[in-house]
Amino acid sequence: xxxxxxxxxxxxxxxxxxxxxxxxxxxxxxxxxxxxxxxxxxxxxxxxxxxxxxxxxxxxxxxxxxxxxxxxxxxxxxxxxxxxxxxxxxxxxxxxxxxxxxxxxxxxxxxxxxxxxxxxxxxxxxxxxxxxxxxxxxxxxxxxxxxxxxxxxxxxxxxxxxxxxxxxxxxxxxxxxxxxxxxxxxxxxxxxxxxxxxxxxxxxxxxxxxxxxxxxxxxxxxxxxxxxxxxxxxxxxxxxxxxxxxxxxxxxxxxxxxxxxxxxxxxxxxxxxxxxxxxxxxxxxxxxxxxxxxxxxxxxxxxxxxxxxxxxxxxxxxxxxxxxxxxxx
Amino acid sequence: xxxxxxxxxxxxxxxxxxxxxxxxxxxxxxxxxxxxxxxxxxxxxxxxxxxxxxxxxxxxxxxxxxxxxxxxxxxxxxxxxxxxxxxxxxxxxxxxxxxxxxxxxxxxxxxxxxxxxxxxxxxxxxxxxxxxxxxxxxxxxxxxxxxxxxxxxxxxxxxxxxxxxxxxxxxxxxxxxxxxxxxxxxxxxxxxxxxxxxxxxxxxxxxxxxxxxxxxxxxxxxxxxxxxxxxxxxxxxxxxxxxxxxxxxxxxxxxxxxxxxxxxxxxxxxxxxxxxxxxxxxxxxxxxxxxxxxxxxxxxxxxxxxxxxxxxxxxxxxxxxxxxxxxxxx
Numbered sequence: 004x005x006x007x008x009x010x011x012x013x014x015x016x017x018x019x020x021x022x023x024x025x026x027x028x029x030x031x032x033x034x035x036x037x038x039x040x041x042x043x044x045x046x047x048x049x050x051x052x053x054x055x056x057x058x059x060x061x062x063x064x065x066x067x068x069x070x071x072x073x074x075x076x077x078x079x080x081x082x083x084x085x086x087x088x089x090x091x092x093x094x095x096x097x098x099x100x101x102x103x104x105x106x107x108x109x110x111x112x113x114x115x116x117x118x119x120x121x122x123x124x125x126x127x128x129x130x131x132x133x134x135x136x137x138x139x140x141x142x143x144x145x146x147x148x149x150x151x152x153x154x155x156x157x158x159x160x161x162x163x164x165x166x167x168x169x170x171x172x173x174x175x176x177x178x179x180x181x182x183x184x185x186x187x188x189x190x191x192x193x194x195x196x197x198x199x200x201x202x203x204x205x206x207x208x209x210x211x212x213x214x215x216x217x218x219x220x221x222x223x224x225x226x227x228x229x230x231x232x233x234x235x236x237x238x239x240x241x242x243x244x245x246x247x248x249x250x251x252x253x254x255x256x257x258x259x260x261x262x263x264x265x266x267x268x269x270x271x272x273x274x275x276x277x278x279x280x281x282x283x284x285x286x287x288x289x290x291x292x293x294x295x296x297x298x299x300x301x302x303x304x305x306x307x308x309x310x311x312x313x314x315x316x317x318x319x320x321x322x323x324x325x326x327x328x329x330x331x332x
Numbered sequence: 333x334x335x336x337x338x339x340x341x342x343x344x345x346x347x348x349x350x351x352x353x354x355x356x357x358x359x360x361x362x363x364x365x366x367x368x369x370x371x372x373x374x375x376x377x378x379x380x381x382x383x384x385x386x387x388x389x390x391x392x393x394x395x396x397x398x399x400x401x402x403x404x405x406x407x408x409x410x411x412x413x414x415x416x417x418x419x420x421x422x423x424x425x426x427x428x429x430x431x432x433x434x435x436x437x438x439x440x441x442x443x444x445x446x447x448x449x450x451x452x453x454x455x456x457x458x459x460x461x462x463x464x465x466x467x468x469x470x471x472x473x474x475x476x477x478x479x480x481x482x483x484x485x486x487x488x489x490x491x492x493x494x495x496x497x498x499x500x501x502x503x504x505x506x507x508x509x510x511x512x513x514x515x516x517x518x519x520x521x522x523x524x525x526x527x528x529x530x531x532x533x534x535x536x537x538x539x540x541x542x543x544x545x546x547x548x549x550x551x552x553x554x555x556x557x558x559x560x561x562x563x564x565x566x567x568x569x570x571x572x573x574x575x576x577x578x579x580x581x582x583x584x585x586x587x588x589x590x591x592x593x594x595x596x597x598x599x600x601x602x603x604x605x606x607x608x609x610x611x612x613x614x615x616x617x618x619x620x621x622x623x624x625x626x627x628x629x630x631x632x633x634x635x636x637x638x639x640x641x642x643x644x645x646x647x648x649x650x651x652x653x654x655x656x657x658x659x660x661x662x
Binding site (some may be wrong): 045046145159161162187190191192193194195197216217218219220222223242243246247256257258260261262263264265267270271272273274275278279280293310 | 386387494496497524525526527528529530533536551553554555557558559577592594595596597598599600601604605607609610611612613614648650661
């Protein structure tokens with residue numbers, strides 16, 4: 004597989020002391036063609052901001068201050084605005100957690116899909132409508148002809164997300180960014196949408212950047228995983244490497260504290276403390292205050308990358324110095 | 333552990349909460365949202381019953397109806413043998429102390445202008461717990477310690493705390509009046525994984541130390557499996573299956589329960605391909621399907637299901653609202 008997207012040292016800052024708070028701080032990762040990369044982490048870790056940075060849609064007063072985002076070798080961060088708009092429409096698409104906030108409530112959903120298609124391709128309304136209908140069929144909208152003329156509020160949450168996916172696919176993107184695509188949905192509907200994403204990804208040989216906090220979804224859908232904590236990627240690897248042999252204390256903590264993996268009556272292994280807000284991010288390793296393996300060096304130096312497997316990289320001083328990592332206290 | 337033997341702390345019988353749909357100038361009732369229909373539940377002292385289902389299934393209405401925050405049309409809610417639905421507002425007051433509720437969003441259930449100390453002490457004052465304010469302040473300090481918060485922070489406001497800490501404050505506030513049952517309505521659903529584990533451990537400790545019973549209302553089956561002794565599964569206002577947690581997870585009887593379990597993404601790297609789940613969308617509770625409410629989505633539906641509503645059939649120590657569970661197989 005060849006790299007579709009290479010992200011190097013991506014840094015996005017918001018105003019604050021010392022040149023601003025790096026909400027995304029030096030993120031590097033690649034997404035190959037036809038690959039699903041899961042970016043996983045808790046709220047505020049910077050995973051959504053990473054996605055918005057790739058799209059150059061960082062809300063003000065934030066700004067991308069460093070790094071490169073290479074789409075087949077071309078740095079998106081240096082493109083003129085008009086060219087970036089073309090990339091956004093045609094090569095990279097995005098779907099969000101709340102389909103209702105991304106759909107126009109006073110326009111029929113078919114109209115919105117037709118509009119999206121005609122924005123990027125010079126075709127007639129009739130042709131665009133036929134394309135929209137095909138897309139509705141492809142994403143499993145029941146009674147698609149009638150649904151084209153429905154307003155968003157007439158659709159269930161699951162159907163709205165299908166419409167959003169249809170719209171995102173309308174320009175045949177090579178990369179789909181899915182930001183918590185099923186978090187607002189019920190579990191049976193979530194299953195349907197995740198299956199749809201998996202099938203579409205296989206049929207269209209599309210790449211997906213899947214942003215989620217749910218390890219089950221990561222396991223079901225991804226090929227590779229990057230774990231984020233407080234603005235930085237702390238561990239990345241193949242799905243099986245992460246689930247079978249995670250090495251970073253934070254990843255281990257996340258996996259172990261999942262109630263689905265702990266026998267009833269047994270105490271859940273906790274990660275102590277709270278997720279710090281960006282203003283309170285500590286120096287050195289940002290996980291240090293919650294880490295049971297931390298030692299003096301962790302408070303001074305940002306841990307670099309340690310390669311522990313074929314594609315498996317961990318940022319942890321304890322691991323680097325061969326100290327015990329992730330021991331239960 | 334639970335089920336059988338001993339008298340329950342809470343027994344709900346035939347609970348029905350329908351909401352009228354009114355239209356037109358005269359606000360004529362043209363139909364009902366059938367939020368909860370004929371629900372039976374039982375919680376022994378010191379145990380946890382999980383009430384599971386998707387949004388709109390009526391699980392929250394059950395919790396609210398038990399506390400009389402939402403009026404019920406019929407049924408009984410027996411707490412210690414006393415029917416709460418038949419009590420006058422005045423006679424209900426002492427029971428309000430014994431049943432508390434913790435909601436999903438702690439920010440919405442804490443008054444932003446009230447210091448933590450006052451939020452936690454408010455209920456004590458209503459129920460005349462503690463001789464004076466000084467004593468109540470001491471009690472608040474002990475309660476905050478109990479939920480692993482720093483008592484020195486009691487003079488702060490809710491916005492100065494993180495989501496997980498705010499949920500601890502809500503738990504402390506519930507504990508302040510020494511309840512015997514706490515209804516947790518999606519109490520850990522909005523929390524991050526690492527914080528969720530802390531709160532679940534706290535709830536477990538409190539149950540063990542204080543003998544609390546929980547009605548745990550949630551859509552998260554991973555959490556259910558971990559903490560509940562018994563599980564009731566709701567679909568469109570009705571309980572479709574009830575049983576011990578082990579029975580529900582190991583041998584679900586109702587096709588909806590099976591679908592719900594199959595829809596949960598697997599966290600086992602060697603076993604992908606979950607998410608098989610249930611097809612279609614949940615029908616509207618204002619116009620539920622005839623016969624079995626689940627028949628429009630059921631993979632094993634047959635003719636009888638479309639015309640006849642199945643009762644709850646007993647299967648071992650579980651019950652299932654499915655004709656497959658009928659004696660003789662329907």
